[in-house]
Amino acid sequence: MNTKRLPKPFMLKCFTFVFLLWAFCLECSAQNETGWQGMKELYKDSRLTVEIDYYYSKNSCQNGKQFKYKLRVSGDQPSAPTFLNWTMDYIDCNGNVYFQKNSIEIWKKEGGIVDQMVIESMDYMFTATSMENPFYDVSLSSKRVYGSGIKVTTVSKEAIGIDGVKDLYLGEATQLTVKGGLLGIGGEWVWYEGDCGGNKIGTGKSITVTPGGTSKFYVRAEGKNNITNCAQATVNVDKRSKPPTSIMAHSNICLGDNALLTVGGGSLGAGADWIWYEGSCGVKRVGQGKSISVKPKGPTTYYVRAEGELNTTECVQLTINTYDKSIAPSAIVSEGGPEICKGQQIKLKVTGGNLSSDGKWVWYSGSCGGTAVGTGPVMVFSPMTTTTYHVQGEGYCNSTSCVSLTVVVNERSEKPDRILAPTTVYKGNKIELTVAGGKLGEGAEWKWFKGTSGSGSLLGSGASIVVNPRKVTNYYVKAVSPCGETENASVLIDPVKSHYFDKIYSKRPNKFLHLGYGFGVEMIQYAEYSKFSTEGNTSAGINYNPSNVSIQGLGLKGEFVFHPIMKEFFSLGLISSFSLGTTPLVFSNGEGERSSGGAFKEEYFYTKLNVGGELAIGIKPVKFLMKAARSFQGNDYKIQFTTNGMSSPKYLFRRSVSQETIGFGLRLGSYAGKGGSGRGNNLDLTYNLTRDAGGKSGAWKSGGALSWWIHSAIKLQMEAMLNPSESPDNPSSNSYKNACWQLSLIFNRNRFY
Numbered sequence: 001m002n003t004k005r006l007p008k009p010f011m012l013k014c015f016t017f018v019f020l021l022w023a024f025c026l027e028c029s030a031q032n033e034t035g036w037q038g039m040k041e042l043y044k045d046s047r048l049t050v051e052i053d054y055y056y057s058k059n060s061c062q063n064g065k066q067f068k069y070k071l072r073v074s075g076d077q078p079s080a081p082t083f084l085n086w087t088m089d090y091i092d093c094n095g096n097v098y099f100q101k102n103s104i105e106i107w108k109k110e111g112g113i114v115d116q117m118v119i120e121s122m123d124y125m126f127t128a129t130s131m132e133n134p135f136y137d138v139s140l141s142s143k144r145v146y147g148s149g150i151k152v153t154t155v156s157k158e159a160i161g162i163d164g165v166k167d168l169y170l171g172e173a174t175q176l177t178v179k180g181g182l183l184g185i186g187g188e189w190v191w192y193e194g195d196c197g198g199n200k201i202g203t204g205k206s207i208t209v210t211p212g213g214t215s216k217f218y219v220r221a222e223g224k225n226n227i228t229n230c231a232q233a234t235v236n237v238d239k240r241s242k243p244p245t246s247i248m249a250h251s252n253i254c255l256g257d258n259a260l261l262t263v264g265g266g267s268l269g270a271g272a273d274w275i276w277y278e279g280s281c282g283v284k285r286v287g288q289g290k291s292i293s294v295k296p297k298g299p300t301t302y303y304v305r306a307e308g309e310l311n312t313t314e315c316v317q318l319t320i321n322t323y324d325k326s327i328a329p330s331a332i333v334s335e336g337g338p339e340i341c342k343g344q345q346i347k348l349k350v351t352g353g354n355l356s357s358d359g360k361w362v363w364y365s366g367s368c369g370g371t372a373v374g375t376g377p378v379m380v381f382s383p384m385t386t387t388t389y390h391v392q393g394e395g396y397c398n399s400t401s402c403v404s405l406t407v408v409v410n411e412r413s414e415k416p417d418r419i420l421a422p423t424t425v426y427k428g429n430k431i432e433l434t435v436a437g438g439k440l441g442e443g444a445e446w447k448w449f450k451g452t453s454g455s456g457s458l459l460g461s462g463a464s465i466v467v468n469p470r471k472v473t474n475y476y477v478k479a480v481s482p483c484g485e486t487e488n489a490s491v492l493i494d495p496v497k498s499h500y501f502d503k504i505y506s507k508r509p510n511k512f513l514h515l516g517y518g519f520g521v522e523m524i525q526y527a528e529y530s531k532f533s534t535e536g537n538t539s540a541g542i543n544y545n546p547s548n549v550s551i552q553g554l555g556l557k558g559e560f561v562f563h564p565i566m567k568e569f570f571s572l573g574l575i576s577s578f579s580l581g582t583t584p585l586v587f588s589n590g591e592g593e594r595s596s597g598g599a600f601k602e603e604y605f606y607t608k609l610n611v612g613g614e615l616a617i618g619i620k621p622v623k624f625l626m627k628a629a630r631s632f633q634g635n636d637y638k639i640q641f642t643t644n645g646m647s648s649p650k651y652l653f654r655r656s657v658s659q660e661t662i663g664f665g666l667r668l669g670s671y672a673g674k675g676g677s678g679r680g681n682n683l684d685l686t687y688n689l690t691r692d693a694g695g696k697s698g699a700w701k702s703g704g705a706l707s708w709w710i711h712s713a714i715k716l717q718m719e720a721m722l723n724p725s726e727s728p729d730n731p732s733s734n735s736y737k738n739a740c741w742q743l744s745l746i747f748n749r750n751r752f753y
Contacts, residue, residue: 034058039072043084043138050074050084054134060127061093068125072118079111081341084302085145086385089132095130095183095205097151103144130180139559156221157182158228159189166235169267170241173210174235178219181231186746187223193632196230213237241269244312254397255297255322256487264303264316272308279502281305281315295318328400329353339408341441341483342384346407350377350391359395366400368392383409410442413479414487427470427495432462435477435489442480450474453488469493487707514573518715518748522557524578525550525741526606526635548738549561550654551637553606555581557744559715566671568620572613575629579608579744608633616667620687625684627663630693632656663688663705671711680711690721691750714751718743 039051051072057065073358085103092098104119160180168174180188191202193209196218201207201331209217214237218230253259263274271540276287278294281303286294293339299322303315340346349359365383368390373381381389386409393400396499418435435446447457448465453476459465469473476490527550556579563573582606583590591601612629632658641648665675665686672680684707689700703721720741 034352040134040137041591042071042086043140045140048073048077052135054131056131056245061129066125067128067131070118070120070124070622072116073106073114074116076113077111078107079109080107081142082107083144084124085141086134086135086138089151090126090128091130091132091182092128092150094127095181095189097153097182098128098191099147099149099151100126101137103146109384111300143718152186153182155226155560156184156187156223156228157469158221159219159231161235162217162219162231164233164235166233168211168235168456170212170237170238170269171210171240172242173208175206175208176217176219176233176235177206178231181221181228184223184225186225187221191218192220192230194220196232209235211235211237213239215495218276221300225410227288239270240311241272241313242267244274244304244316246308246316247302247304247318248696249318249320252297252321252323252396255324256295258293258295259320260291261302261304261318266306266313268306268407269308269310272306272310274304275316277303277305282319289668295319296322298322298435313336317518323396324356325398326356326359326395326400327354328393329391329403331403332391332405333409334388334405338405339410339482340383341410342412343382345380345382347378347380348389348391348405348407353400353402354381355393356395356397359393361391364390364392364402368404381407383407385409396672399601408442410481411439412483413441413468414439415479416477416489417488418447419475419477419491420492421475425469425493425495428468429495430466430468431493432464432466433475433477433491436491438479439484441481441483444479444483447476447480448475448477450476451492453692462550467493469495471495499528514561514711514750515558515565516748516750517713518561518746520557520559520715520744520746522581522742522744523554523584524555524579524581524606524608524743525739526633526657527551527740528655528657529738530653530655532653534649534651550738551604551653552584552634553581553604554584554586555579555606557746559746559748561748568671569618569623571616571623571671572746574613576611577609579606594641598641600636600641602639604638605636606634611663618667620670621668623667625686625750626669627661627665627686627688629661629663630659631659633659658693659690660693661688661690664703679713680709681705682709683712684709688719688721705720707743712748715746715748716744717746 002046034056037052037054037056040041041706042052053070053072055065056481057067059067061554082105083103084106086099087101089097089099093178096287105241106308109331110697116253119549127150159178162176164172164176176191181189189205189215190200191207193199193201193215195216201209201217207219214235216232216234217491218232220230221228233601243266244263248262248264249259255624261276267357268274273288274290275285276292278286280283280301284303285293286302294300301317301319303317305315306313314362333351334348336346338346348363360375361377362372363376363379364370365373365387367388367394370390373379378541379389381387386406387403388406390402390404392402415438416435420432420434420436433448440446445461446463447461448459450459450467450473451457452474456474456476459467459475461505465477467473472492474490474492478488478490478612479486485534527548530549532549558579559575561573561575563571565572581604585592585602589601590603591599593599602653608631610629610631612627614625614627616625618624635653636654640650663686665684667682667684669682670680671682684705686707687704688703688705690703692698696717702719705717705719707715707717709715718741720739722739
């Protein structure tokens with residue numbers, strides 16, 4: 001047999017081609033591995049070495065981990081701006097070759113030696129299906145170099161595999177995707193089922209298939225420049241049923257409604273269908289198919305499973321809960337009524353209606369369904385303003401209509417600041433008192449009282465009130481309402497005596513009029529040297545010798561005083577009085593015992609009128625006083641003695657006397673009182689001369705008087721006059737028994753005080 005040997009150069013070329021093909025396949029196999037690939041030298045010179053390491057991902061285009069790189073630098077770093085630039089190629093998610101120029105900074109200002117310094121950054125990440133060329137065109141430069149884009153290739157490169165789920169149940173679909181490879185100009189991925197180039201089932205990077213049994217699928221790049229070899233994947237199909245994962249339905253329904261139950265997940269095998277049960281799995285069958293409609297009368301558990309020729313799966317279950325509907329309430333009630341005071345709480349309660357098993361009473365303020373403020377049959381609120389509350393029953397099946405109640409919040413009153421009153425108040429004059437400050441709340445009014453705060457008597461209501469104080473009185477006012485009472489504001493009114501001449505007598509220190517009257521009691525003694533007459537059944541008409549007549553009396557006295565002018569330095573007044581009285585023994589019927597033995601009985605009645613005037617000149621503490629008066633006194637006196645059972649005649653003394661008196665002395669004290677605004681207080685001391693008036697005028701008789709006078713209050717007077725003896729033989733004729741005296745106590749009032 002003639003055998004022809006091949007030339008050596010041709011054999012060398014064949015060996016070289018086979019070696020390169022093996023190296024390429026080895027590289028492709030290495031690219032299929034995920035994770036860091038290991039450091040490789042990127043750049044090296046006499047001073048500096050830079051290495052690079054890539055991280056490969058198998059699902060970068062499916063939102064998995066991204067491709068990335070990091071660098072490691074060793075040696076002497078430059079001190080001038082220096083950048084390492086290089087280019088890499090990778091296959092993007094659309095199957096295109098994509099180039100990217102990268103640049104890193106490898107210098108620092110101070111320079112210096114570094115040992116395996118690692119450089120990483122988030123900027124060093126990218127999305128790809130595979131790495132085509134990790135680096136080329138490596139260079140050092142004083143500037144950065146950037147750029148990227150699609151790299152055009154003329155011929156397609158075959159896929160390295162097919163990605164996707166390859167184990168299925170009957171009826172399930174899967175998406176198959178080209179892994180690796182590269183499309184040239186005008187190329188596309190073409191898919192086949194059964195064998196490569198046989199039954200074409202689609203084109204594109206991915207395809208979705210639903211095989212009826214275990215099948216083989218192929219993909220290759222086809223274009224005008226070349227057709228690559230096929231990549232192949234076998235999809236295994238399990239014809240048994242796959243268990244369902246869930247039952248899809250509304251688990252809560254209203255009583256009487258239908259529920260649609262649908263199988264979730266799983267798949268049916270050969271000759272299989274979905275079978276439904278109620279109560280427990282495999283016992284009470286209620287339906288068949290992907291979905292069924294049920295109408296439970298109460299909470300019910302439903303089950304479903306796949307049943308077929310090859311297998312029966314496990315059941316999945318779902319409990320359907322049923323709910324009834326709530327009935328609307330009839331009203332909201334409050335035990336204390338719908339009105340409260342600001343700051344108080346109010347308790348509101350739902351009445352009527354009925355809640356479903358899952359329902360609850362929900363409360364709102366403002367509007368029904370507006371702002372929720374609580375849940376439950378009873379609520380306690382503290383609104384600060386008038387608020388309308390609403391409540392309704394809410395549950396799964398329904399929300400009832402609302403009922404509402406408006407809670408009225410009454411403002412509380414604020415206490416008054418003070419009471420406005422006139423500066424000067426006169427007795428008997430009406431005045432108006434007015435509230436100042438404070439504030440009335442809802443339903444409140446000002447209430448006026450007099451007396452002790454808290455226990456005084458009610459006078460009336462309103463912002464002001466008219467009163468007529470006659471003595472020192474405390475008035476107070478407070479706000480009274482359903483929300484309670486405020487604190488009081490009070491004023492103490494101390495009225496002064498009113499008068500008829502306001503314009504000229506409005507200020508006490510400037511007063512000059514005095515019109516007074518008074519009533520009181522007095523004791524007197526009338527004495528003179530005279531003789532008695534008699535009456536009775538004894539020797540009538542017998543005349544007795546003159547003797548000292550001394551008669552005591554007890555009576556009532558009235559006084560009238562008018563000063564047309566009364567100033568501290570000058571006053572002029574008219575004084576009159578009238579008295580009437582009887583014996584001091586009036587309470588014992590006039591009977592008494594004599595010191596010498598025996599008894600007596602007397603009767604006495606007198607009247608006395610005194611009219612006079614006075615003039616006082618001086619200063620405030622002391623004044624010179626002059627007085628002049630004329631008096632008229634009538635005496636009707638009877639006395640009868642009894643000795644040893646024998647009665648004497650009745651001795652009679654009937655005499656009317658008219659006398660005139662002049663007096664000189666001092667008046668001590670002030671008309672205006674202490675401070676010029678109180679009661680006047682005076683003490684009069686006078687020396688008096690008195691004589692009988694008219695045609696019987698006789699000698700002047702000396703005497704004295706003392707008068708203590710508190711204006712418009714009290715006057716105490718004492719007067720005495722000695723009668724000269726008419727009998728030289730009687731040495732005791734000038735004793736007090738032969739003196740006229742008067743002692744009176746008068747309670748007086750001044751109409752201008």
